[in-house]
Amino acid sequence: MSAIGDITIITQRQLRLLTRVPEVLIFSTIQPVMFVLLFRYVFGGSIDTGQPGGYVQLLMPGIFVQTVAFTLAGTASGLAEDMKKGLIDRFRSLPISQSALVVGRTLGDSLLNIVVLAVMGIAGYVVGWRPSGGLLNVALGFLFLLLFGYALSWVGVLVGLSASDARVVQNVSFIVTFPLTFLSNAFAPTTGMPRALQYFAEWNPVSTMVAACRELFGLENQFGATAGSFPSENPLITSILYMVIIMVIFVPLSLRRYKRSAD
Amino acid sequence: MKTVIAEELVKTYDKGKVRALDNLSLDVEEGTVLGVLGPNGAGKTTTVRILSTLLRPDSGRAMVAGIDVIKHPDKVREVIGLSGQYAAVDEILTGYDNLLMFGQLYHLGKKNAVTRANELLERFNLTEAAKRPIKTYSGGMRRRLDLAASLIVKPKVLFLDEPTTGLDPRGRQEMWGVIQELVKGGVTLLLTTQYLEEADQLADEIAVIDTGKVIARGTSDVLKKQVGGERLEVVVESAHIAKTMQIVAAVSGLTPTLDEGLRMISAPVSTGSKALFEVLKNLDDAGIHALDVGLKRPSLDDVFLSLTGHSAEKKEDVA
Ligand SMILES: Nc1ncnc2c1ncn2[C@@H]1O[C@H](COP(=O)(O)OP(=O)(O)O)[C@@H](O)[C@H]1O
Numbered sequence: 001m002s003a004i005g006d007i008t009i010i011t012q013r014q015l016r017l018l019t020r021v022p023e024v025l026i027f028s029t030i031q032p033v034m035f036v037l038l039f040r041y042v043f044g045g046s047i048d049t050g051q052p053g054g055y056v057q058l059l060m061p062g063i064f065v066q067t068v069a070f071t072l073a074g075t076a077s078g079l080a081e082d083m084k085k086g087l088i089d090r091f092r093s094l095p096i097s098q099s100a101l102v103v104g105r106t107l108g109d110s111l112l113n114i115v116v117l118a119v120m121g122i123a124g125y126v127v128g129w130r131p132s133g134g135l136l137n138v139a140l141g142f143l144f145l146l147l148f149g150y151a152l153s154w155v156g157v158l159v160g161l162s163a164s165d166a167r168v169v170q171n172v173s174f175i176v177t178f179p180l181t182f183l184s185n186a187f188a189p190t191t192g193m194p195r196a197l198q199y200f201a202e203w204n205p206v207s208t209m210v211a212a213c214r215e216l217f218g219l220e221n222q223f224g225a226t227a228g229s230f231p232s233e234n235p236l237i238t239s240i241l242y243m244v245i246i247m248v249i250f251v252p253l254s255l256r257r258y259k260r261s262a263d
Numbered sequence: 264m265k266t267v268i269a270e271e272l273v274k275t276y277d278k279g280k281v282r283a284l285d286n287l288s289l290d291v292e293e294g295t296v297l298g299v300l301g302p303n304g305a306g307k308t309t310t311v312r313i314l315s316t317l318l319r320p321d322s323g324r325a326m327v328a329g330i331d332v333i334k335h336p337d338k339v340r341e342v343i344g345l346s347g348q349y350a351a352v353d354e355i356l357t358g359y360d361n362l363l364m365f366g367q368l369y370h371l372g373k374k375n376a377v378t379r380a381n382e383l384l385e386r387f388n389l390t391e392a393a394k395r396p397i398k399t400y401s402g403g404m405r406r407r408l409d410l411a412a413s414l415i416v417k418p419k420v421l422f423l424d425e426p427t428t429g430l431d432p433r434g435r436q437e438m439w440g441v442i443q444e445l446v447k448g449g450v451t452l453l454l455t456t457q458y459l460e461e462a463d464q465l466a467d468e469i470a471v472i473d474t475g476k477v478i479a480r481g482t483s484d485v486l487k488k489q490v491g492g493e494r495l496e497v498v499v500e501s502a503h504i505a506k507t508m509q510i511v512a513a514v515s516g517l518t519p520t521l522d523e524g525l526r527m528i529s530a531p532v533s534t535g536s537k538a539l540f541e542v543l544k545n546l547d548d549a550g551i552h553a554l555d556v557g558l559k560r561p562s563l564d565d566v567f568l569s570l571t572g573h574s575a576e577k578k579e580d581v582a
């Protein structure tokens with residue numbers, strides 16, 4: 001099918017960009033690795049996890065999820081940049097499947113995540129991260145992380161095509177992503193938060209993803225006020241539901257936006 | 264046969280506040296070049312974007328190669344090439360990578376795409392720079408690569424939006440050469456420009472547009488006649504003014520005007536540099552040394568002035 005061929009070519013373009021500008025790859029891995037080291041050594045000593053293996057076991061799933069969540073910003077700013085340079089116009093004037101450019105972009109960004117997650121995993125291992133869920137579950141955890149990043153990448157498509165300026169895109173993406181990753185169980189247990197925030201954190205897709213990964217990596221989740229609620233009991237199912245909801249809403253919206261860009 | 268037809272196109276932006284196209288109609292005969300001439304903000308880019316399927320008009324009809332642009336944009340995309348106002352090539356990739364990628368997206372297959380990329384690089388004098396990232400290219404090289412990208416599948420209809428804006432005189436000359444070559448190959452071309460000289464050089468017919476409407480159309484000769492063609496200007500010492508007036512009048516056939524302050528004598532001429540040469544020779548024979556001499560070509564401003572009574576004032580370029 002020619003649509004698949006088109007998508008493959010666009011994805012290859014994404015990857016070629018990485019080889020031409022190695023800085024992108026370096027910076028997108030340095031930042032999360034820096035987070036691993038900072039959190040591990042700055043907070044690691046003061047957060048009592050009650051888990052064997054210490055804070056780093058809890059931390060790694062949190063940082064993995066945070067990192068893939070930033071796919072949203074990456075996709076958005078990449079597309080905004082293409083739009084500004086008129087490249088989107090050129091692609092849209094080609095006799096190719098109209099969704100190829102955005103689908104290829106989301107896939108390329110997800111492939112980048114594979115590399116980033118691998119580097120982070122190694123960094124984590126070096127500082128003591130030892131997942132104990134069994135090979136299959138750990139692999140499943142990484143697969144979910146990639147899917148979560150992929151779903152958010154579609155939100156990024158809409159943000160990138162809607163904004164007028166690449167800097168606005170960066171700011172919007174960070175304003176959306178930062179609170180979501182911090183108002184969650186990613187870096188510290190929610191048990192110490194005010195009750196209202198605990199409920200927010202409980203339903204926060206970042207938390208359900210983190211909790212799901214922790215389960216798959218062989219850890220026990222801790223909950224405060226929200227123990228026993230549906231997302232706390234079923235983080236994996238809740239996360240899958242979230243991904244489906246995000247895709248169902250944002251794939252058609254983003255594609256529509258792409259076809260009409262600049263109308 | 265008309266290969267491009269636009270009928271009463273209307274396009275507004277910002278919820279109707281900006282009327283970019285106001286019942287614009289034009290057409291291009293098969294195998295000819297139409298120059299769409301207009302100042303910034305006249306609606307050139309909007310017209311090109313509608314004809315190349317990137318934008319839907321609010322109302323009106325557009326046909327390209329017999330295909331309805333609004334109903335079958337996908338079919339139109341198979342027969343057109345577009346080179347937008349800003350060179351739309353991937354900055355980070357090399358020239359070769361860009362052409363290869365676009366060739367593959369045109370479904371040439373890897374092998375043919377490679378051959379075609381090399382052919383085009385050669386033809387546009389970019390072989391040497393082929394393996395360098397675009398961000399190291401000059402403005403002229405970028406535009407040439409962009410044009411090459413729009414020619415990958417030999418389109419029936421080509422749209423070029425201000426192909427030489429921002430280029431230095433040499434880049435402009437090169438681009439003109441490239442475009443003239445293309446036209447010999449028989450492509451139907453719609454090109455937009457802000458320069459009368461460019462439309463004159465490249466186009467068989469010119470449509471002058473202002474505030475989203477065609478305000479005049481015809482061959483460049485017809486338009487230039489409307490404007491008055493070229494003017495010859497000579498500056499001499501005060502003592503030589505009278506004699507120079509005679510010489511210029513003889514060559515021009517019309518009574519010259521004199522700007523006493525500048526000591527400049529000027530008159531319309533129809534034979535361009537030939538007239539210039541004649542005047543210089545006659546002055547020389549008369550022992551008169553010209554302090555300054557030149558041909559002033561009518562500019563877009565002159566065309567506008569004579570067509571609309573107002574000059575082509577610069578508007579902010581948004582799109
Ligand atoms: N995306 C846009 N939003 C609002 N106004 C626009 C947009 N694009 C163009 N315009 C306006 O439409 C008019 C025509 O623009 P354009 O077609 O770009 O002219 P040209 O290419 O001849 O300079 C201008 O007044 C311009 O400001």
Ligand SMILES: [Mg+2]
Nearest residue numbers: 307308348582
């Ligand atoms: Mg324009």
